[in-house]
Amino acid sequence: MASLSLVTLPSLFAPNPFRFQSQNPRFSPLSFSHRGLSPRLSNGARRRPRAAYVSAPASDPDSGGAAAGDGAPAAAWLSAANAAAISWAVVWPLILSHKMRIAASLVSLVACTTCTLAMPLFSGNFFEILIGRGSESLWKLLSKVAALYILEPIFTIIFVINMTTIWEKVMTTLRGQIFRRILVQKVEFFDRHKVGELTGLLTSDLGALKDVVNENISRDRGLRALSEVIGTICILFTLSSQLAPVLGLLMVSISLLVAVFKRSTIPIFKSHGMVQARIADCATETFSAIRTVRSFGGERRQISMFNNLVLAYQNSGIKLGSLKSANESLTRVVIYISLLTLYILGGSKVKAGELSVGTMASFIGYTFTLTFAVQGGVNTLGDLRGMFAAAERINSIFSEMEIDESLAYGLEKELQQKNLDLGLLYRESYSEQNQAVNIHYMSSLKSGSDCYSLARSGDICLEDVHFSYPLRSDVEVLNGLNLTIKSGKITALVGPSGAGKSTVVQLLARFYEPTRGRITVAGEDVRTFDKREWARVVSLVNQDPVLFSVSVGENIAYGLPDDDVSKDDIVKAAKAANAHEFIISLPQGYDTLVGERGSLLSGGQRQRVAIARALLKNAPILILDEATSALDATSERLVQEALDHLMNGRTSLVIAHRLSTVQNAHQIALCSGGKIMELGTHSELLAKGGQYASLVATQRLAFE
Numbered sequence: 001m002a003s004l005s006l007v008t009l010p011s012l013f014a015p016n017p018f019r020f021q022s023q024n025p026r027f028s029p030l031s032f033s034h035r036g037l038s039p040r041l042s043n044g045a046r047r048r049p050r051a052a053y054v055s056a057p058a059s060d061p062d063s064g065g066a067a068a069g070d071g072a073p074a075a076a077w078l079s080a081a082n083a084a085a086i087s088w089a090v091v092w093p094l095i096l097s098h099k100m101r102i103a104a105s106l107v108s109l110v111a112c113t114t115c116t117l118a119m120p121l122f123s124g125n126f127f128e129i130l131i132g133r134g135s136e137s138l139w140k141l142l143s144k145v146a147a148l149y150i151l152e153p154i155f156t157i158i159f160v161i162n163m164t165t166i167w168e169k170v171m172t173t174l175r176g177q178i179f180r181r182i183l184v185q186k187v188e189f190f191d192r193h194k195v196g197e198l199t200g201l202l203t204s205d206l207g208a209l210k211d212v213v214n215e216n217i218s219r220d221r222g223l224r225a226l227s228e229v230i231g232t233i234c235i236l237f238t239l240s241s242q243l244a245p246v247l248g249l250l251m252v253s254i255s256l257l258v259a260v261f262k263r264s265t266i267p268i269f270k271s272h273g274m275v276q277a278r279i280a281d282c283a284t285e286t287f288s289a290i291r292t293v294r295s296f297g298g299e300r301r302q303i304s305m306f307n308n309l310v311l312a313y314q315n316s317g318i319k320l321g322s323l324k325s326a327n328e329s330l331t332r333v334v335i336y337i338s339l340l341t342l343y344i345l346g347g348s349k350v351k352a353g354e355l356s357v358g359t360m361a362s363f364i365g366y367t368f369t370l371t372f373a374v375q376g377g378v379n380t381l382g383d384l385r386g387m388f389a390a391a392e393r394i395n396s397i398f399s400e401m402e403i404d405e406s407l408a409y410g411l412e413k414e415l416q417q418k419n420l421d422l423g424l425l426y427r428e429s430y431s432e433q434n435q436a437v438n439i440h441y442m443s444s445l446k447s448g449s450d451c452y453s454l455a456r457s458g459d460i461c462l463e464d465v466h467f468s469y470p471l472r473s474d475v476e477v478l479n480g481l482n483l484t485i486k487s488g489k490i491t492a493l494v495g496p497s498g499a500g501k502s503t504v505v506q507l508l509a510r511f512y513e514p515t516r517g518r519i520t521v522a523g524e525d526v527r528t529f530d531k532r533e534w535a536r537v538v539s540l541v542n543q544d545p546v547l548f549s550v551s552v553g554e555n556i557a558y559g560l561p562d563d564d565v566s567k568d569d570i571v572k573a574a575k576a577a578n579a580h581e582f583i584i585s586l587p588q589g590y591d592t593l594v595g596e597r598g599s600l601l602s603g604g605q606r607q608r609v610a611i612a613r614a615l616l617k618n619a620p621i622l623i624l625d626e627a628t629s630a631l632d633a634t635s636e637r638l639v640q641e642a643l644d645h646l647m648n649g650r651t652s653l654v655i656a657h658r659l660s661t662v663q664n665a666h667q668i669a670l671c672s673g674g675k676i677m678e679l680g681t682h683s684e685l686l687a688k689g690g691q692y693a694s695l696v697a698t699q700r701l702a703f704e
């Protein structure tokens with residue numbers, strides 16, 4: 001992923017040039033950049049900044065990834081909307097794209113296995129020479145052994161490097177794919193799944209997939225174990241068809257033992273893993289709620305909770321250890337019994353002159369090779385089981401996924417305009433027919449400039465809007481809401497708690513779409529615009545704006561996440577938002593980090609940074625959802641001034657509980673029971689003596 005690289009221009013900022021550095025790699029998923037595009041002018045056109053203070057993401061993750069086969073056009077995601085995220089059909093083409101490395105891996109695998117399997121044979125010859133029966137000289141044999149000792153590690157290195165590289169690349173692509181597929185899901189998907197669940201999917205579940213190769217490329221594991229088992233059995237039957245079955249029996253019993261062990265430990269492993277996860281949960285919850293813990297004196301309770309979990313973890317760990325040691329001992333017993341049988345049978349054959357001492361010695365060597373290889377192979381099977389379980393978990397989450405088509409297609413269209421050949425990850429599902437459907441869908445979407453000019457000049461109308469949240473589809477939150485938000489004017493939306501005001505905001509921001517009715521701008525249904533374009537024309541500032549844990553400057557620049565933003569533009573926006581003064585008083589000015597979710601700033605400061613971000617975005621439609629409700633009088637005044645500046649000339653919808661803050665709005669709409677019950681100016685509604693008037697009375701506001 002590209003990190004947010006920042007261009008500094010010493011000539012512009014001398015003598016103390018600002019040095020923005022990407023402090024937080026988590027910021028980097030800002031993807032699909034418009035590198036080189038510049039902030040919009042008021043007419044929607046783009047302007048190139050004089051100097052890029054905060055640049056767009058340094059490299060487009062998709063273009064960068066495309067080289068590694070990493071990247072999927074949104075249309076391809078769509079065509080694969082119901083395809084499993086992890087399946088052979090997905091993974092196999094990714095593996096096959098590294099043909100040279102696969103060939104190198106296979107050749108080196110055969111070569112290093114041959115070296116390994118040749119060693120017991122040479123040991124046998126060694127003993128033959130020692131007892132004077134060998135046909136070659138000792139030094140010649142020893143030089144062959146030395147050559148094996150040199151070659152085996154070299155082939156092993158080639159095998160391990162190639163296998164690791166192939167799998168790392170495949171996993172990088174899969175991670176990118178899954179992240180993108182999550183990112184274009186409908187908002188309700190994020191209502192349904194916890195953040196921890198989704199991050200777990202990208203980290204531990206995909207980690208299990210990654211480990212299956214990383215942990216099985218060593219000797220006696222995975223493919224090497226398999227090739228050693230096959231090779232050893234062939235050699236043994238060639239050496240002695242009578243003794244080979246003894247070792248065959250040994251192999252079967254060890255496999256059974258390890259398999260039984262693995263099965264018996266599954267529940268303990270599971271509970272061990274679960275307790276581990278609960279320990280992590282407990283620690284995260286305690287530390288993130290440390291102020292609540294302190295204020296309630298809850299330290300003892302948290303300590304005892306943690307101790308109980310650690311104790312449970314210890315007990316399951318000890319149980320696992322005991323089972324492991326039992327398995328080890330049993331394996332050894334089986335090896336010893338086999339060796340004893342081999343000594344008895346083989347010894348008598350050597351004595352009778354039916355078997356050479358060298359062959360007998362080789363057999364003993366192969367006993368160990370086979371044992372370890374079989375044991376390793378069974379362990380690999382266990383890991384594979386874990387991998388399939390992880391893939392199943394990932395696929396089960398994906399099976400519920402519903403791609404936000406309008407967002408994905410918008411993204412696809414943008415990428416196509418940039419002539420980005422991303423390579424298709426879901427080739428098998430990206431048929432010509434799919435492409436035709438996608439192109440048709442995309443061409444029916446209105447262009448970005450249409451969207452911008454309509455949003456600048458047209459009224460927004462909510463026409464007979466009905467809505468239920470997908471997770472509570474039986475409860476109708478909005479039922480037939482009609483409202484016209486006039487272009488360039490301020491409309492206030494007020495009403496009792498739970499009336500549906502924030503829901504209107506969510507629909508206007510198109511986080512959700514109405515279940516019935518429509519929202520139009522200048523008469524055009526907003527669904528005819530792709531969501532990326534729509535997002536550019538709507539600015540949303542709410543009560544608790546989320547800042548990223550990067551610097552103040554970068555947070556403001558996020559108003560235009562795909563553009564190179566100049567320092568001048570950032571400062572201008574900050575000044576207009578009444579934020580410049582406090583920003584320059586911070587230790588590193590615009591370079592000061594704001595902490596997780598902006599926790600190192602006060603509520604009012606966060607709010608003003610968010611307003612500066614919205615000012616930089618310069619969107620024609622503005623939505624303020626309780627933007628000043630959490631502030632004290634001084635902050636509120638500063639923020640209100642900034643908001644007045646922001647609202648100037650824009651189509652604004654303001655939601656406020658404190659009616660004093662909206663009395664000057666051009667029109668006030670009273671929402672109740674999912675409908676607009678009253679509409680007019682403050683004085684008109686007061687004169688009407690309805691619900692608004694009684695709300696005003698309740699708040700004891702002496703307006704006139």
Ligand SMILES: Nc1ncnc2c1ncn2[C@@H]1O[C@H](COP(=O)(O)OP(=O)(O)OP(=O)(O)O)[C@@H](O)[C@H]1O
Pocket residue numbers: 191469470471472477495496497498499500501502503504
């Ligand atoms: N994501 C959601 N999923 C399901 N129901 C929701 C969701 N968000 C809100 N609701 C429900 O929708 C109804 C309207 O909520 P909404 O937040 O729009 O009210 P509001 O008028 O903004 O209230 P307040 O003034 O208290 O913020 C409430 O009953 C709420 O429980």
